[in-house]
Amino acid sequence: MNRIILLAAAASAVVVSGYAVAGPERIAFPEGYQTKFVRYLEVDRPDRKIIRIMYVNPEANVLAKPNAEIPDGTVLIMEDRPAELDAAGAPKLTADGRMIATDKVGAVFLMEKHKGWGEAYSADKRNGDWDYAWFNGDGSRKADAKFDGCFSCHQSRDKRDFTFTYWKSVADGTHK
Amino acid sequence: MKPMGICAQLLAIGLAAAVGTAAEAAEITVTMAGGMFSPPTVKASRGDIIRFVNDDAQAHNIFVPTKGFSVDLGKQDPGKVTTLPVAKAGNFAVECVIKQGMTMTVEVNP
DSSP states (O other), X not given: OHHHXXXXXXXXXXXXXXXXXXXXXXXXXXXXXXXXXXXXXEEEETTTTEEEEEEEOHHHHTTOOTTSOOOTTOEEEEEEEEBOBOTTSOBOBOTTSOBOBOSOOOEEEEEEEOTTGGGGSOTTXXXXXXXXXXXXXXXXXXXXXXXXXXXXXXXXXXXXXXXXXXXXXXXXXXXX | OOOOOHHHHHHHHHHHHHHHHHHHOOEEEEEEETTEEESSEEXXXXXXXXXXXXXXXXXXXXXXXXXXXXXXXXXXXXXXXXXXXOOSOEEEEEEESSSTTOEEEEEEEO
């Protein structure tokens, strides 16, 4: 009986705290995101010969306002795809100078925010209430993924709710 | 003097246009120093190349967040040069990934 009480108490503590455990495990891979999410930007990365496709979950996207904090529950995805290459190994370009993405997905990086998530991190590390996750192209979680680089790089955008593209897209009105 | 035939005239016009286009394409230099872009605004034409020179003591990273133009040119150490061809008309913003608030704008004419 005592063991049952202890187990129940432990379970309750996790539920009450909501997201007591920090880290990528609290972010689930969003199945079907390519069709269910809003694709709001493509970023060419010529030095790596990849295109980075940016998505946002539609239920949060409709709530986003220019120059305001990004809505709680927002899920941002950065999907890396190899570029089409010519015979010399250089990225092919459209008439507008844009790279062309292949259908292969190399990696899927997620940012997700929920109220209180940032409390799991020290003040000098936390990026508001965001956390990060890294998945392989097949949706499996990347083993031994490191996220210190995510936190430190996104720190440079603390005035844009720690995002490089989404905040700007909402401000420009190009996120829909 | 015998006047040029139609074909010769068309060929001459085409060659003039090609030479004219090549001559008009420019290389525009933007310097990064003191955590700022100089100049802060650039007017370019389609086909021009913007040349970013890092004259700063820290690394920078050219990033264009504007839809339709968006590109990340990667980390650029002090002393290095990176280039951005502009193939499309329109206006876009340029930022440094590393230094928040380091921004400039580019206006590309057709």
